[in-house]
């Protein structure tokens with residue numbers, strides 16, 4: 324909603340390669356990489372758990388390095404290559420990390436895994 328409240332002139336155009344696909348986004352200077360992925364690109368596999376750099380639910384790879392997307396401004400990564408959980412599958416087959424999440428009921432931040440307290444409340 325906040326992104327709609329500012330004019331296009333106040334936004335910055337950035338280019339990202341996300342899961343191997345090049346894309347251009349107009350983002351506010353304060354837009355996090357996490358919000359850019361979730362709200363601009365609808366890649367909701369990257370989760371917003373704590374939004375404070377504590378849980379790791381927002382972890383993505385940026386140019387092959389682990390990054391907490393909630394603590395990273397999207398404009399800082401202009402030109403970068405981002406891999407989200409959606410980008411790990413190859414040829415329709417789950418990546419071992421994706422399979423492990425399914426096998427062990429690991430969702431969101433994982434604080435409660437395997438207790439799954441948050442799943443019971445959802």
Ligand code: FES
Pocket residue numbers: 370371372373374375376377378379380381382391392393394
């Ligand atoms: S959402 Fe928890 S570390 Fe980013």
